[in-house]
Every structure is written in C-alpha cells, then in structure tokens.
Amino acid sequence: MALARSVIEIEAQAVAALGDRLDQAFLDAVNLLLACRGRVVVSGIGKSGHIGRKIAATLASTGTPAMFVHAAEAAHGDLGMITPADVVIGLSNSGNSPELMTIVPIVKREGTPLIAMTGSSRSPLAQAADVHLDCRVEREACPLNLAPTSSTAAMLAMGDALAIACLDVRGFGAQDFARSHPGGTLGRKLLTRVADVMRTGAAIPTVGRDATVMDALHEISDKQLGMTAVVEPDGSLAGIFTDGDLRRLLEAGADVRATRVADVMTRTPLTITADALAAEAAQMLEAGRKNQLLVVDATGRVQGALHMHDLMAAKVI
Numbered sequence: 001m002a003l004a005r006s007v008i009e010i011e012a013q014a015v016a017a018l019g020d021r022l023d024q025a026f027l028d029a030v031n032l033l034l035a036c037r038g039r040v041v042v043s044g045i046g047k048s049g050h051i052g053r054k055i056a057a058t059l060a061s062t063g064t065p066a067m068f069v070h071a072a073e074a075a076h077g078d079l080g081m082i083t084p085a086d087v088v089i090g091l092s093n094s095g096n097s098p099e100l101m102t103i104v105p106i107v108k109r110e111g112t113p114l115i116a117m118t119g120s121s122r123s124p125l126a127q128a129a130d131v132h133l134d135c136r137v138e139r140e141a142c143p144l145n146l147a148p149t150s151s152t153a154a155m156l157a158m159g160d161a162l163a164i165a166c167l168d169v170r171g172f173g174a175q176d177f178a179r180s181h182p183g184g185t186l187g188r189k190l191l192t193r194v195a196d197v198m199r200t201g202a203a204i205p206t207v208g209r210d211a212t213v214m215d216a217l218h219e220i221s222d223k224q225l226g227m228t229a230v231v232e233p234d235g236s237l238a239g240i241f242t243d244g245d246l247r248r249l250l251e252a253g254a255d256v257r258a259t260r261v262a263d264v265m266t267r268t269p270l271t272i273t274a275d276a277l278a279a280e281a282a283q284m285l286e287a288g289r290k291n292q293l294l295v296v297d298a299t300g301r302v303q304g305a306l307h308m309h310d311l312m313a314a315k316v317i
Helices: 002-021 024-035 046-061 098-110 124-128 150-170 174-179 185-191 213-223 243-251 278-288 308-313
Strands: 040-044 066-070 087-092 114-118 131-134 206-208 227-231 237-242 292-296 302-307
Touching: 002 150, 024 114, 024 131, 024 150, 040 046, 040 098, 046 066, 046 087, 046 150, 087 098, 098 114, 098 124, 114 124, 114 150, 206 213, 213 227, 213 237, 213 243, 227 302, 237 243, 237 292, 278 292, 278 308, 302 308
Parallel strands: 040 066, 040 087, 087 114, 114 131, 206 227
Antiparallel strands: 227 237, 292 302
C-alpha cells in the first residue's frame, strides 16, 4: 500500500511540474496544430508509442484530425502516410530512439513541421524539432527508476493539454464531441431529439373535451401510456388525464360514465417540443416525478407523446 501511494505521489508531482515549465514553446506547438492543413501524425515506439496512440485518439475526438504511425513501421513503408501538409508529434523520453530518429531526417526533408516531446532538451530529437515540449521528470515511479511510469504520465498530460487547448480555440463544443462519439452514452444524450423517440399518429392517446372519463379510460388502456391528452376541436392541447387521476376519482366515488374528462383533467400538463433534446425530456420527467410527457408544436397542437420507458429504450437514461 505504501509503495502504491508512493507511485501515485511521484507521478502526480511529475505532472504538476509540467505546469510550471509551460512557456512559449507550448503556444508555438498549439499554433502549429491549429494551422495544420492535413493531419496530426503522432509517432513513437515502446511505452511512448502507447501514449502516442492515446494522444492521437484524444486529438481526433476533440476536433483535431490525428492518427498514430508506429515509428518502426514508418521506416518500412508507413512513412508514406505523412505529407508536408501534416504535423508530426514525436514522443521519446530519451529523445534518441533509433526507430524514431531514422524517420526524422525524411520528415524534415519533406518540410513537415515536427513537435518533439522528450525528457531532454539536448537530445537529437529535441534539437531536430521545430518545437520541443519539455516532459522531463525527476525520477520514474518505478523503485528501480527504470520502467517508464512518471515519464509516460507526463507525456500523456502534455498531450491532453495540447488537445484541450486546441479544442478551446476551435470552439469545439458538446455537440461536436457527440458527433465523434455517436455510439457512446454521451452521443445518445446529445444527439437524440424528442422527435426521434416520441410516439406519433394513432399511437398518441387523445380524447376530446366532451369525452367522458370512461372514454378516457378506454383510450388509456388502448394506447398503454398511462395517460391521454385532452384536445380542443382544432387539435390544440386542453389538458391531460392520467391513470393517477382516474384512481383518485374512483376513490372519491365519482361516476366515471357521467363525468366529463374536461372537468377533472390537469389543465397545465408537462409539455415539450419535438426538436428539444431527449435528455431535456428526461430531466423534466425526473424533476416533475412524472412518467409521461406530451409533445406540442409552437401553436400548442399535440404532435406526439413520450413515456419514460421510451427514453430508457433509446438509452437516453
């Protein structure tokens, strides 16, 4: 346990130290990424390569097109993926990885900008780079001071800092993030609209103002939404009648065959528009402790109906 805490402490200190060392070089790197007309190509080998894959993935998902090219594979043909319109980010703690240094002269000869992340500003990679980002650490968290631990944590944090700085300048928002994550929970929450999940047409339970409570009961049973909309002759919403309202009437001993639904309906039901986010509908239902929601247009006409189960089926909640 003591060793585990020590590892976390050492790595946290290594990451925190990066903040004090950020300077104009970081801004120059961000400007290179923002000016890139092609893709950001991240390259490395070993543990630095694994970190490079993650940095490329983070850049790509936050508005900066990026890909990872393995340094060893680049020397055997994959170098053709890199063009002068790209920007290369090379990762090497020593700054002297043979596989990476093999491709650096080619990258430079093509005129492709090179950003280096290393632990040594005097290393060949740092010296060859257009911009060097200092990711040095005092020591690795490994008790032997050998296994890449603090150094990889520092590189990862620096990569995240670059990605988020670019995200901010680009004005990359939640909707943009969702478009690159359509298969995830966030994507579903941010991209799904009420119109995508609401029930429409004959599936909407509706009765007129002159209907009896018994008529409403039949409509509730047929459509199985636990409620029915009460509408005016022109289709605009007058109110809602739920199975809860029905239970309260029965407990009061009311004659459901003679009572008009308009006399016992809720006149100000929860409503939402079809173009609203489904996540907003979920929030309204949860806040109001309701299960059903009516969808209306700008004129108040009923367009659809929504049940909490519909949102669950769409995995919005």
